[in-house]
Amino acid sequence: xxxxxxxxxxxxxxxxxxxxxxxxxxxxxxxxxxxxxxxxxxxxxxxxxxxxxxxxxxxxxxxxxxxxxxxxxxxxxxxxxxxxxxxxxxxxxxxxxxxxxxxxxxxxxxxxxxxxxxxxxxxxxxxxxxxxxxxxxxxxxxxxxxx
Amino acid sequence: xxxxxxxxxxxxxxxxxxxxxxxxxxxxxxxxxxxxxxxxxxxxxxxxxxxxxxxxxxxxxxxxxxxxxxxxxxxxxxxxxxxxxxxxxxxxxxxxxxxxxxxxxxxxxxxxxxxxxxxxxxxxxxxxxxxxxxxxxxxxxxxxx
Numbered sequence: 553x554x555x556x557x558x559x560x561x562x563x564x565x566x567x568x569x570x571x572x573x574x575x576x577x578x579x580x581x582x583x584x585x586x587x588x589x590x591x592x593x594x595x596x597x598x599x600x601x602x603x604x605x606x607x608x609x610x611x612x613x614x615x616x617x618x619x620x621x622x623x624x625x626x627x628x629x630x631x632x633x634x635x636x637x638x639x640x641x642x643x644x645x646x647x648x649x650x651x652x653x654x655x656x657x658x659x660x661x662x663x664x665x666x667x668x669x670x671x672x673x674x675x676x677x678x679x680x681x682x683x684x685x686x687x688x689x690x691x692x693x694x695x696x697x698x699x
Numbered sequence: 700x701x702x703x704x705x706x707x708x709x710x711x712x713x714x715x716x717x718x719x720x721x722x723x724x725x726x727x728x729x730x731x732x733x734x735x736x737x738x739x740x741x742x743x744x745x746x747x748x749x750x751x752x753x754x755x756x757x758x759x760x761x762x763x764x765x766x767x768x769x770x771x772x773x774x775x776x777x778x779x780x781x782x783x784x785x786x787x788x789x790x791x792x793x794x795x796x797x798x799x800x801x802x803x804x805x806x807x808x809x810x811x812x813x814x815x816x817x818x819x820x821x822x823x824x825x826x827x828x829x830x831x832x833x834x835x836x837x838x839x840x841x842x843x844x
Contacts, residue, residue, distance in 0.1 A: 553734055553735070553738055554736075554737055554738065555737070555738050555739075555740060556730060556736075556737035556738055556739045559727065559730055559737070559739040559741070560739055560740060560741055561721055561741050562741065562744055564719055564720060564721060564741070565720050565721060565741040565742065565743075565744035565745045565748070566744045566745075566747070566748040567719055567720070567748070568716045568717065568718070568719035568720020568721065568722065568745055568748070569716065569720055569744060569745040569746065569747060569748020569749040569750075569751070569752075570716070570748045570749070570751070570752050571712055571713075571715055571716030571719060571720075572712075572713055572716035572717065572720065572722075572745065572748070572749040572753075573716075573748060573749035573750065573751060573752025573753040573756070574712055574716075574752055574756075575709045575710070575711075575712035575713035575716060576709075576713070576749070576752075576753045576756075576757075577752060577753055577756030577757065577760070578705065578708060578709045578712065579705070579706070579709035579713075580756070580757060580760050580766075580772065581756070581760050581766060581767050582701070582702070582705035582706075582709070582766060582767055582768075583702055583705055583706055583709070583766065584765075584766040584770050584771065584772040584773050585772075585773050586773075586774065586775060587709060587713060589713075589801075589802040589803040589806070590802045590827070593802060593806070593824070593827070594827045594830070594831075597824065597827050597828045597831050598831050605702075605703055606702050606703060606706040607706075609702075609703040609704070609706035609707040609710065610706045610707065610709060610710035611710060611806060612707055612710065613706070613707040613708060613709060613710020613711035613712075613713065613714060614710045614711075614713060614714040614803065614806045614807050614810065615714075615806060615807070615809060615810035616707075616710075616711055616714070616810065617710070617711050617713070617714025617715045617717070617718060617807055617810060618714070618718060618807060618808075618810040618811045619810065620711065620715060621714075621715055621718045621719075625718075625719075628718045628723060628724070628811070629721075629724055629727075630723060630724050630725070630726075630808055630811060630813060630816075631724060631725065631726035631727075632725045632726070632798070632799070632800075632808075632813065632815040632816065632819075633725070633726060633729075633799075634725070634797065634798040634799070634815070634819075636815075636818055638797055638798060639798050639800075639815055639818045639819045639822065640818060640819075640822040641794075641797065641822075642794045642795075642797035642798035642800065642819060642822070643794070643798070643800075643805075643818070643819040643820065643821070643822025643823040643825070643826060644794075644822045644823070644825060644826040644829070645790050645791070645793055645794030645797070645826065646790075646791055646794035646795060646798075646800065646801065646802065646805075646819075646823050646826060647822065647823040647824060647825060647826020647827040647828075647829070647830065648787075648790060648826040648827070648829055648830045649786075649787045649788065649789070649790025649791035649792075649793070649794055649826075650787065650791045650801075650802060650827075651787070651826075651827050651830035651831070651834075652783055652786060652787030652790065652830055653783065653784050653785070653786070653787020653788040653789075653790070653791055654775070654777065654783070654784060654787065655788075656791055656801050656802050656803070657722075657795075657801045657802075657803070658713075658801075658802070658803050660788070661746060661749075662746070662749045662750060662753055663753060663757075665750050665754075666749075666750050666753035666754040666757045667754075667757045667761060667774070669775070670778060670780065671775075671777060671778065671779075671780060671784055674780050674784060674785065674788075675784055675785075675787075675788040676788075678785055678788040678789055678792065679788040679789070679791045679792035679795065680792065681792065682788070682789045682790075682791070682792020682793050682795075682796065683732045683792040683793075683795045683796040684732055684734050684796070685792075685793075685796070686732075686792065686793045686795075686796025686797060687729055687732040687733045687734075687796045688733070688734070688735055690796065690797065691733055691735070691736060692735050692736070
């Protein structure tokens with residue numbers, strides 16, 4: 553393993569993390585709910601999921617975040633290398649998987665670990681390992697991968 | 700109305716946090732997931748920072764047991780480690796590793812009018828709808844048994 557010191561941004565990562573944790577705290581304190589993005593968004597597609605107004609409001613906040621960021625900091629650096637077929641496949645798998653597993657990086661990762669949920673303590677290592685393994689296969693085993 | 704405003708603000712802070720941290724950038728996420736390449740450890744600090752704040756705040760709020768306005772907390776009640784949890788998380792990890800997007804960052808990138816993020820997010824919503832359809836069928840099959 554070699555560490556990519558040029559790309560490593562410890563202070564931005566830490567301060568962004570503090571904001572994410574604060575947002576989860578605000579959401580639990582004011583709305584009484586876990587800030588799990590796949591659950592918040594997925595509930596929009598489920599008729600019996602208990603109210604859609606707050607779900608749309610949360611999604612609107614996420615969508616508005618780049619506008620605030622651009623106005624105060626500048627254009628964020630976003631690079632998406634995957635092509636359309638890969639994006640569609642990945643999106644479908646993420647959509648089904650996060651709902652089937654009841655959470656993603658936010659619900660299990662940030663919130664679940666923070667409240668010491670046993671299920672999240674299983675889910676997080678499982679999806680992390682799957683992510684590491686997938687990138688290893690795509691970048692280092694498949695002959696087609698250029699990046 | 701208050702619940703809508705606090706929900707919007709939570710989403711806004713969450714999204715800004717994703718942008719500041721670099722989580723919203725799939726190239727950076729894949730740099731973290733690529734242990735065998737030039738590894739960028741940044742995202743470990745994102746998780747560390749987020750969990751550091753949330754675990755302290757959650758401990759207080761959960762002990763309090765109510766929201767600021769006095770409503771009961773709606774915490775997940777499931778405790779069982781089942782196949783759904785493991786298989787679902789496994790699938791999510793694979794999809795995350797393929798494109799570098801998880802649900803939150805994808806929606807934030809849609810806010811930047813990134814065409815590729817829109818494609819991913821539409822596919823993700825379709826996947827979630829497929830899950831609901833399969834889940835409803837499964838529930839109906841169990842009821843009919």
